[in-house]
Amino acid sequence: MAGNPVLCTLRQVEKRYPGLTVPALGPLSLTLAQGEVLGIKGSNGAGKSTLLAILAGVLRPDAGQYVLAPQAVGKVAYVPQELSLYHTLTGLENLRFWGLACGLPPRAISTRSRWLLERLDLSEKGRQPVSSYSGGMRRRLHLATALMITPRVLLLDEPTVGADARSVELILSMVEHLRDMGCAIALISHQPGELERVCDRVLTLQAGRPIPEEGTPCPD
Numbered sequence: 001m002a003g004n005p006v007l008c009t010l011r012q013v014e015k016r017y018p019g020l021t022v023p024a025l026g027p028l029s030l031t032l033a034q035g036e037v038l039g040i041k042g043s044n045g046a047g048k049s050t051l052l053a054i055l056a057g058v059l060r061p062d063a064g065q066y067v068l069a070p071q072a073v074g075k076v077a078y079v080p081q082e083l084s085l086y087h088t089l090t091g092l093e094n095l096r097f098w099g100l101a102c103g104l105p106p107r108a109i110s111t112r113s114r115w116l117l118e119r120l121d122l123s124e125k126g127r128q129p130v131s132s133y134s135g136g137m138r139r140r141l142h143l144a145t146a147l148m149i150t151p152r153v154l155l156l157d158e159p160t161v162g163a164d165a166r167s168v169e170l171i172l173s174m175v176e177h178l179r180d181m182g183c184a185i186a187l188i189s190h191q192p193g194e195l196e197r198v199c200d201r202v203l204t205l206q207a208g209r210p211i212p213e214e215g216t217p218c219p220d
């Protein structure tokens, strides 16, 4: 968003995996500002998840620079594609686990869990084991676990994949809410219409490099 503080900056970042002759990503430069939603698309293997994992700090680039603004340190929420839920625990217990892992005090865990479950329409399922949840409910809870911290940067790797229409709506509404609260968001999606609905701009990757999008300004 023009004028908003930049929270994440990539400068000429490159990532190479062992065994690959060309970089999986880069060189790539971009910025992500407060209150902005950046869409990321591209075919399978284009480097989208690699980019998100670098932004999340889960992967270290081999070249270039990644700068996270001081106000976002410890406030980055990452929702990878793979679900990471404990199926024998209830939804509330899963949220409590992540809340404790993030060092939240018990009172904050309880308040935040209730708000997230309500907002994602899971309140009635909160005391039931995740094994009884539908695929869409699991996607919603997966998002909720990442949101136990109140993020300043939210990184979403195909958060609606396999979800039913109602779950998609709830997840996208949450994205819009967080954007309106000033969160900087990067969202990978293959789902038609999703990026158009919530994104300010879209980055298309091809073989790890950005390609210009018709009618959309290129990322910085």
Ligand SMILES: Nc1ncnc2c1ncn2[C@@H]1O[C@H](COP(=O)(O)OP(=O)(O)OP(=O)(O)O)[C@@H](O)[C@H]1O
Pocket: 017, 018, 019, 020, 024, 042, 043, 044, 045, 046, 047, 048, 049, 050, 051
């Ligand atoms: N751990 C790894 N080791 C080796 N190569 C990898 C590794 N992870 C990803 N790659 C390769 O890096 C490239 C980019 O992968 P990445 O998962 O970032 O793409 P993607 O655009 O997210 O794909 P998809 O849409 O299928 O999720 C691919 O060629 C992939 O095979």
